[in-house]
Amino acid sequence: MIKNRILPLVLSVAMIAIAFTACGSKEKPNDTDLTSSASSTAAGTTSKAKDIKGEILFYNTRTDMELDSYDKNWEYYIGEFNKNYPNIEVNIETSKDYEGDLAIRMNSNEYGDVLFMSAKMKDSDLPSFFIPLGKKADLEKKYDFVQDRYVGEDIYGIPPNGNGQGIVYNKAVFAKAGITSLPKSEDEFLSDLKLIKEKTDAIPLYTNYKDSWALNAWEGYIDSVSGSDTYTNQVMLHEDDPFAPGKPHYIVYKYLFDVVSQKLVEDDPMTTDWESSKQLLADAKIATMPLGSWAIPQIKSKAKNPDDVSYMPFPYNIDGKMYTQAAGDYKLCISKNSKNIEAAKAFLWWFLDESNYAQNEGLIPSLKGSAYPDTLKNFQDMGVTLLIDKGAINDVTKNENGWLDAIDKESEVGLWNENFKKDIVDTALGNKKGTYNDVMNGLNKKWADTRAKLIKEGTIGK
DSSP: OOOOOSSOEEEEHHHHHHHHHSOOOOOOOOGGGSSSHHHHHHTTOOTTGGGOOEEEEEEESOGGGGSTTSTTOHHHHHHHHHHHOTTEEEEEEEOTTHHHHHHHHTTSSOSOSEEEOOTTOOGGGHHHHBOOOEEHHHHHHHBSSOSSSEETTEEOOBOSEEEEEEEEEEHHHHHHTTOOSOOOSHHHHHHHHHHHHHHOSSEEEOOOOSSGGGGGGGGGGHHHHHTOTTIIIIIGGGOSOTTSTTSHHHHHHHHHHHHHHTTOBOSOGGGOOHHHHHHHHHTTSEEEEEEETTHHHHHHTTOSSGGGEEEEEOSOOBTTBOEEEEEEOSOEEEBTTOSOHHHHHHHHHHHHHTSOHHHHTTOEESBTTOOOOSTTHHHHHTTOEEEEOOOOOSOGGGTOTTHHHHHHHHHTOOTTSSHHHHHHHHHHHTSSSSOHHHHHHHHHHHHHHHHHHHHHHTSSOO
């Protein structure tokens, strides 16, 4: 998701772990902090909870949580919610191709009451589909990861959690290959993958090419490689060549090109399968998968030895120092076409504030003051600096909010779309003519031409 950031906070993992685990209090806003009495009710005031009635649909991405075998599945959460709100019926619908299916459904009014916001929507389109959840200045006091997806001062989506950006790996495979320390550079990473290919039967790195949304995980490494959580939104939008050699995008995607061209991935990326890949990594048949930390609990739940499933930072360092970014996950929002807005608000605020969803899933809670997960132990051991996305941005005095989104959409580069990532894989496989530099040069041309056009139109500044 493209983010606009304000007041970045950079903390070491050790500092964050202390800060979050030392306190478990949850801030409660005043009634005026939120947009209605229903939202304040869901945030902790239960006197009117039984008076809220209605039936709502929660449309989401978590197909795994429909399963009875999942530790805390959707049935569990609905049961907990109904302890406080017995007169609200929550129906669950999930999708394997969420972005694609949601795009179709949003052509009608039937896209759920509470849902995860599409990562591909323009900010300017949000008021046409969703209700505002509150004012940015109020909500950012209570939640992390809310400094984007707003129009004016109105926030339209809040994520229940944030994700660290790294690589899920199987420790048993690494041990079998004789790897005793995690890589900190591309050379070390490629060397480790080659050892895995030589000494084990595991696939060194699984691309998930066919379920191409997974390729977008690579975009989450950009600020990590830059060493700053301000690069994308303060620097890149002023560059004509952000895909040039030596710049973060070139560096990150060269990793992808190299692992594919050196045949350190599955034999046929065109036939990958997301759901089965989780089981394969859990069973030590895949060594690594580039994914946000949200994937860790899903894969652990399938493993006979859950401790074998672990997480490592993207293998890149700047003068010996490593960085990783934590950013907001899919944002919860409410359809403006909902026939039961108050019930939808009650569920959304309960899910954000009282469900313990992030903690149960081993994720980074967006609610300030919540306990921090232990899934980033490797990051702490390696001295990684965690870049917490405090949102925004760009110098607000320059009114740069939305510039990056405008360039990205108009140019059709698609930073958080999978198209150019698939081009890189296709080129590395030899299925598409050209070189890695050809792909990068093409992206630079699109970016520079669009910047010039938008500057001339006055849509953005120089």
